[in-house]
Amino acid sequence: MSSFSVKNVNQIFGTGTAEVHVLHDVNFEAEPSTLSLIMGPSGSGKSTFLSIVGGLLTPTSGTVEVNGLSYNERSKKERDALRLDSIGFVLQAYHLLPYLTVADQFKLVDKIKPQGNLSREALTDVLETLGIKDLLNKYPGELSGGQQQRVAIARALYPDPAIILADEPTAALDSARVAIIVKLLKDLAVKHHKAVVVVTHDGRLVDSADRLYEMKDGYLTKSTPEVSR
Numbered sequence: 722m723s724s725f726s727v728k729n730v731n732q733i734f735g736t737g738t739a740e741v742h743v744l745h746d747v748n749f750e751a752e753p754s755t756l757s758l759i760m761g762p763s764g765s766g767k768s769t770f771l772s773i774v775g776g777l778l779t780p781t782s783g784t785v786e787v788n789g790l791s792y793n794e795r796s797k798k799e800r801d802a803l804r805l806d807s808i809g810f811v812l813q814a815y816h817l818l819p820y821l822t823v824a825d826q827f828k829l830v831d832k833i834k835p836q837g838n839l840s841r842e843a844l845t846d847v848l849e850t851l852g853i854k855d856l857l858n859k860y861p862g863e864l865s866g867g868q869q870q871r872v873a874i875a876r877a878l879y880p881d882p883a884i885i886l887a888d889e890p891t892a893a894l895d896s897a898r899v900a901i902i903v904k905l906l907k908d909l910a911v912k913h914h915k916a917v918v919v920v921t922h923d924g925r926l927v928d929s930a931d932r933l934y935e936m937k938d939g940y941l942t943k944s945t946p947e948v949s950r
């Protein structure tokens with residue numbers, strides 16, 4: 722089972738007078754079977770942090786280790802393989818391919834990664850849980866924002882990744898749907914031993930967290946439920 726650690730990560734965008742220091746000496750660890758929640762307001766650096774954790778962005782300084790090996794100790798090919806096999810992204814922009822039906826979004830995953838994906842039954846369970854089973858023949862453009870968000874969640878889970886990184890997974894959803902997503906993420910941690918990391922400003926997720934953190938102006942600190950509510 723995969724775990725990862727972030728050590729002294731700084732992220733600076735731009736140079737000279739346009740320089741913005743977005744992450745300050747961020748340290749963080751996530752283990753299997755835990756749901757870690759990072760709460761923070763808009764612009765505090767949450768998406769930047771998640772991009773760095775997932776190896777999509779190389780930080781200005783500091784390291785991210787996945788299973789004991791940092792991204793810069795791996796070749797590009799190894800990094801790509803790690804992302805494909807072990808990391809599920811639920812991104813803020815849903816990144817569904819507009820010219821593929823919902824069913825074909827999953828078939829595309831099969832093409833890129835032919836093995837180790839959820840069984841047909843397990844995928845059907847996920848689709849049922851998320852309430853999107855009847856949308857398989859629709860194109861993303863025919864779906865509401867909340868439906869697209871749930872399809873994106875299902876697609877991220879389909880490769881059965883050991884690490885799940887979710888950026889505002891409930892932004893477009895009403896409270897009833899939020900409860901369903903929260904339970905799903907919690908089950909993935911507890912029953913399926915995934916390391917789940919969610920960044921959000923949605924206070925409705927606080928109760929589900931095993932570990933709670935706060936991101937403020939690029940500083941990450943441990944938090945307690947009372948503070949974040």
Ligand SMILES: Nc1ncnc2c1ncn2[C@@H]1O[C@H](COP(=O)(O)OP(=O)(O)OP(=O)(O)O)[C@@H](O)[C@H]1O
Pocket residue numbers: 734735741743761762763764765766767768769770813922
């Ligand atoms: N590629 C970039 N170049 C320059 N600045 C950037 C870049 N990406 C992010 N930033 C800046 O970094 C800061 C943090 O952005 P980030 O997207 O990580 O925040 P966030 O906490 O995810 O916000 P939100 O809740 O609105 O999604 C912002 O001030 C943003 O303008």
Ligand SMILES: [Mg+2]
Pocket residue numbers: 767768769813888
């Ligand atoms: Mg963001």
